[in-house]
Amino acid sequence: MHEFTVPASATAPQVGGLADAVFDHAADDPDRVALARKDAQGQWQDITSGQFRDQVLALAKGMLAEGVRFGDRVAIMSRTRYEWTLFDFALWAIGAQPVPLYPTSSAEQVYWMLHDAGVSAAVVEHEDHAMTIGSVVDRLPQLKRLWQLDADAEAELMAAGAHIEDDVVHRHRLALTPDTVATVIYTSGTTGRPKGCVISHANFMAEADNIVDRYEPVFHSKPGDQASTLLFLPLAHVFGRMVEVAAVRGRVKLGHQPQLSAAALLPDLVAFRPSFILAVPYIFEKVFAAARRKAELEGKLGPFDKAVEAAVRYAEATEHKAFGTGPGPGASLRMQHQLFDKLVYGKLREAMGGRCRHAMSGGSAMERRLGLFFDGAGMRIFEGYGLTESTAAATANPPEQTRFGTVGRPIPGTTVHIAEDSEVWLHGGQIFQGYLNNPEATGETLHDGWLATGDLGSLDEDGYLTITGRKKEILVTSSGKTVSPATLEERVRAHPLVAQCVVVGNDRPYISALVTLDQEAVSHWLTMREKPQLSQAELVCDADLETEIRRAVVAANTQVSQAESIRTFRILAAQFTEEQGLLTPSLKLKRKAIEKAYAVEIEALYHT
Known part of the structure; x- marks a missing residue:
C-alpha cells in the first residue's frame, strides 16, 4: 500500500x-x-x-x-x-x-x-x-x-x-485568527544547524483536537473519572x-515535573496519580529494567521472567483477537495472567501511580516486545510517530486495534503517502508553515502542502506505518550493500546492559558497532555475579562482559542478512552525552559528531 x-x-x-x-x-x-x-x-x-x-x-x-x-x-x-x-x-x-x-x-x-x-x-x-x-x-x-x-x-x-x-x-x-503564528520551534539539529519550524494556532488545533476526539476515552483510568496527566x-x-x-x-488536569530521572519522577507519579501518561520509549525501558533488577536482587528473577513471558503471550493473543486472526488468550494463559497480575503486574502499575492504564509513546522507536509486555501487564502504550514539522503526532496506534511494533495509522485528518524511494510523506492540518528565514530548506521539505519527512517506511494493508530508517542515515558498504542502522541499533539496545549503540560502515568492507553501557545495569550485573565493582576502563576489558554484549550483537544479527550483520564491535568506556555534543536534547544520536569523536576507535575496528 x-x-x-x-x-x-x-x-x-x-x-x-x-x-x-x-x-x-x-x-x-x-x-x-x-x-x-x-x-x-x-x-x-x-x-x-x-x-x-x-x-x-x-x-x-x-x-x-x-x-x-x-x-x-x-x-x-x-x-x-x-x-x-x-x-x-x-x-x-x-x-x-x-x-x-x-x-x-x-x-x-x-x-x-x-x-x-x-x-x-x-x-x-x-x-x-x-x-x-x-x-x-x-x-x-x-x-x-x-x-x-x-x-x-x-x-x-x-x-x-x-x-x-x-x-x-x-x-x-x-x-x-487560526492562521496566526503560534510559535517557532527549533529542530534538534541531528544533521546541522537547528531550523525554526513556524507553527500556527491552526496547526496546534488540528493536532490537539483530532487527538483528543479520537483518544479521549483512554485518557481516563475508568469511565467517568477525571482525566489527568x-x-x-x-x-x-x-x-x-x-x-x-x-x-x-x-479539559485534562495537567501537572508538570521538571526532572526525567526515575528518582524524581516515580514519587511524583505516585503522588499525582495520572490517569494517562505520554513519554518516550526510554522511560518505559527504564521502568522495566528497574523492575527486573529489583526482582533479581530479591531472588525472584525466575518468576519475573515467567511473568514477562506470560504478559507478552497474553498481549499477542489479545492482538490476534483484535485483528480477527485468533480466538484470544486461552483458559490456562488467562489463569497464569491473573496470578502474575497480583504478584508482578499490579506492583508495576502502582509504581506508575496506580491509576494509569494507557500511555502514548513517541520520539523514537519502541521495541515490539516491550510494548507487548506493558500491554499484558495492564498498561497499553500507543506508539506514534511525528516530527516538529507535523506539530508532533502524524500517526498513532488506535486504542481498539493496536499493532505493536508499528507506529499506527494516520491520526484523523492526516494522509500518509509512501514515495517510490520509500520516503514517508505527510499531509494534514497539522503540517507546519515552513522554516523561518529559510526558503531553500522549506522548498526541499514542503511540496504543495505535503511534508517530505526524510524518514523511510512502509504501510501495511490496514494502513499501519512502520518506520525503517532515515534517508540520510542509510549506510552503503564498499561492496554496495545498503544498510539501515536504526533497526540493528534498536535490537542491540534491547539487551539490559546496553545504553546506546551506533552502527558504522559507510564505504567500509563490513558493518561494525560502537556500544556504550548502562551503568546501573552493569553495577547490578557485577553484584549478582559477586564480582568487584570495576572502573570504566576495567569494564571495557572484562571478558565476561564482552561475552554478554556479543550475545546482544548475535541476537540482532539473526534478524538481518549476513551482508547487513554487525561483524565486530567496540565497548566504549563512557556514554554519549548532550554536553559532548553527541546527542540532541531529545536524546537522538548525532552520528557525524560521534564518528568524528571516535574516529580512532572506528578505524581500529577495520584494522585488527
Whole structure:
C-alpha cells in the first residue's frame, strides 16, 4: 500500500486562537480543576479553570505593560514547569509567539536561535540560564528584556500590569485568527544547524483536537473519572508542547515535573496519580529494567521472567483477537495472567501511580516486545510517530486495534503517502508553515502542502506505518550493500546492559558497532555475579562482559542478512552525552559528531 487517509474527526475552528480555550472553559465551569501546581512544601495544589484564566489574564497584562506586542517573539528557556504553560497561554492571549529553548542549550545555540527568530524578550528559569543569554547579549541588539522565574518573574509581571484594563488583552486576543503564528520551534539539529519550524494556532488545533476526539476515552483510568496527566517531557520539544495544548483544550488536569530521572519522577507519579501518561520509549525501558533488577536482587528473577513471558503471550493473543486472526488468550494463559497480575503486574502499575492504564509513546522507536509486555501487564502504550514539522503526532496506534511494533495509522485528518524511494510523506492540518528565514530548506521539505519527512517506511494493508530508517542515515558498504542502522541499533539496545549503540560502515568492507553501557545495569550485573565493582576502563576489558554484549550483537544479527550483520564491535568506556555534543536534547544520536569523536576507535575496528 502506498497511501492511507483517515478523515478528520474534529471541526477546524474558523476564528480565534489557542488562548480562547482558557477563557471559554472558565466561563463554562470556573470551579473545574484544570491544573495542579506544587507549593513551596512540595505538595500538589489544585488550580481551577477560573483561577488559571485569572493568572493568564494578569500575566498577559504584565507582558503588555512591559512592552511585548502582537507578533513579538519571546523566548522561554526552562525545564518543564507550571509557569511555562502559564506564559505560553498569556503570550498567546496577546498574539505574541513563544520561542522555546532547551535548558541545556549552549551559548552559541542560544545566540543562533534568538538571533534567527529576532527575539525581543526572554523568560529563563534561573541564574545559569540568565548568564548563558547574558554571555551573548551584546550580539543581540533586538533583545530588550529578560525575566527570571526563580526571581519571581510571575509576580513582578502581574504587578506591572495591574493598571491595564482586561479589555486590552481581549482586544488582542480577538484579533487572532487560526492562521496566526503560534510559535517557532527549533529542530534538534541531528544533521546541522537547528531550523525554526513556524507553527500556527491552526496547526496546534488540528493536532490537539483530532487527538483528543479520537483518544479521549483512554485518557481516563475508568469511565467517568477525571482525566489527568503528569507532563515530564521537555516543553522545548514539540511533543511536550502538544501535550500541554491538548490537555488544556481537552479539559485534562495537567501537572508538570521538571526532572526525567526515575528518582524524581516515580514519587511524583505516585503522588499525582495520572490517569494517562505520554513519554518516550526510554522511560518505559527504564521502568522495566528497574523492575527486573529489583526482582533479581530479591531472588525472584525466575518468576519475573515467567511473568514477562506470560504478559507478552497474553498481549499477542489479545492482538490476534483484535485483528480477527485468533480466538484470544486461552483458559490456562488467562489463569497464569491473573496470578502474575497480583504478584508482578499490579506492583508495576502502582509504581506508575496506580491509576494509569494507557500511555502514548513517541520520539523514537519502541521495541515490539516491550510494548507487548506493558500491554499484558495492564498498561497499553500507543506508539506514534511525528516530527516538529507535523506539530508532533502524524500517526498513532488506535486504542481498539493496536499493532505493536508499528507506529499506527494516520491520526484523523492526516494522509500518509509512501514515495517510490520509500520516503514517508505527510499531509494534514497539522503540517507546519515552513522554516523561518529559510526558503531553500522549506522548498526541499514542503511540496504543495505535503511534508517530505526524510524518514523511510512502509504501510501495511490496514494502513499501519512502520518506520525503517532515515534517508540520510542509510549506510552503503564498499561492496554496495545498503544498510539501515536504526533497526540493528534498536535490537542491540534491547539487551539490559546496553545504553546506546551506533552502527558504522559507510564505504567500509563490513558493518561494525560502537556500544556504550548502562551503568546501573552493569553495577547490578557485577553484584549478582559477586564480582568487584570495576572502573570504566576495567569494564571495557572484562571478558565476561564482552561475552554478554556479543550475545546482544548475535541476537540482532539473526534478524538481518549476513551482508547487513554487525561483524565486530567496540565497548566504549563512557556514554554519549548532550554536553559532548553527541546527542540532541531529545536524546537522538548525532552520528557525524560521534564518528568524528571516535574516529580512532572506528578505524581500529577495520584494522585488527
